[in-house]
Amino acid sequence: MSPAAHAAARALLADPLTNKGTAFTEAERDMLGLHGLLPPHVGTLDSQIERRQRALAGMPDDFHRYSFLRELQDSNEILFHAMVQRDLPAMLPLVYTPTVGEGCERFSEIWRRPRGLFLSWPNRQRIAEILGDPALDRVKVIVVSDGERILGLGDQGAGGMGIPIGKLALYTACAGIHPSEVLPILLDVGTDNAARREDPLYVGWRHPRIRGAEYDAFVDDFVTAVADRFPGVLLQWEDFAGHNARKLLDRYRDRLLSFNDDIQGTAATAVGTLLSAISRAGAPLGEQRIVLFGAGAAGCGIADMLVQALQAEGLDEAQARQRIWAVDRDGLILSDMTGLSDGQRAYARDIAETDGWTRTSQGESTCSIPSPTSTRPY
Known part of the structure; x- marks a missing residue:
């Protein structure tokens, strides 16, 4: 195999949307150059689910189960979504509420791989450039939060990204929307949660929240860029503070398809x-x-x-x-x-x-x- 073919094989396994783990068949391994990168056993989706369920059952608490599932989602979305759909009553409380609350509080602690987009105040001039990534061409649904009013936990800053990620997992599990068609976004305008800003592991912008006219202009730039890039997208506003939630829904509902499930x-x-x-x-x-x-x-x-x-x-x-x-x-x-x-x-x-x-x-x-x-x- 050429160096380019080896790189392509590794990229295939590194992409959670294309990685199937041991479920790649012998013919697929021949064609894609995956021999040696995978164990020789060819597994089925059922056997993969059983293996992960055993591992999940051995976790000490729901937060560790949540973290385990987030890592699985970031490595093999086919298996993650199949596992969630196999037992929705058991899995939804782990993927979303109530466990996602602690996941947001400890988001910086467990963050490992990029998922979705962090649009931060320091990068406000790059919003359109960031959204221009060709990998996002199929996006049909966006869930966005600014992390200010996460569940009953208040301001979690960048940790609020756990909410759009979890909500969109439900869009796939319950509505059948393909994972490549959803995009979680966190508008990082800082946080007034001093404990988050002072945490040496915190991954967000360490600054008090931007408010007032500057905040409004930032959100308007975001909506304008989204409308230009994804004119038919559904934009769901998620866990914004009360003083912003209704205002933003009313302001933008006629510019693009908008939804706030806390309200509507x-x-x-x-x-x-x-x-x-x-x-x-x-x-x-x-x-x-x-x-x-x-x-x-x-x-x-x-x-x-x-x-x-x-x-x-x-x-x-x-x-x-x-x-x-x-x-x-x-x-x-x-x-x-x-x-x-x-x-x-x-x-x-x-x-x-x-x-x-x-x-x-x-x-x-x-x-x-x-x-x-x-x-x-x-």
Whole structure:
């Protein structure tokens, strides 16, 4: 074999999209020059899965199983996805939530091989160049995060890349999208998590988060480059902080196909459950009074979809909004409260609507609500 042929054989095995491990047949090994690079035994996919399942079972805890599976994904995607699809109930909690949370916290500790793209603030002038890689020509789905609000763990910086990687593994396992057609992206604009910045193993940009107009311009450059490079792509916004999540979805949903499952996916699940419940109860949705407990980005997304469902039953938008009472950590959302998001403001009640209300707390006497001029929660 020529040096070029030897290099091609090694590259084939090094690429997780083309490596099949011991499953290469004798004919394939002859043609591709793989003899000697692989053990002589020709395995089947079933035997490969059994070997990895035995290794997985011997791991001391779920984090080590998560790390093992991430390494398998980075070396042999055929085997990784076959193993996940073989037993979804057992594998999904290891590939994604809840185990991915610790995977994000310890991302720098277990990072081994490139997967997806890190678009960092220092490289903001190179976004289009980075996306221009021919290896990305088949991309149809992008999941992007800036790592600021990872699950319930807060700001994980570059460690947030574990979320797009894990979510796209579900796109393949559950929706059958080819691994070459998905792209995880982390927008690394720094982190306000001092423990991450000070960790000598941290792989991200060691700088406090870029915010404000500079952040908005960075994201806009990213979206513009994505729209130019992948005009038909689905762009999923994942685990952005509440003050950015709704704003970014609203800003870009008409520029390219956008989706935020924390807002829209949660809403679809919640509203679908409510519709199912009232169909069993035999009470129309339009006759319901709905208390929304939690009015962050996800809660307001649920409320928006409920408004659409109520409008479908014949109510106008104002009537539909009147059916919803939004409660957040500061209590019922009122129009005179400060610091409301646009989403919360749409469901804020006028203080006059609470005239005559009282509140009780177990073991305490009844007391009056604050005066109409107060912005304190109650």
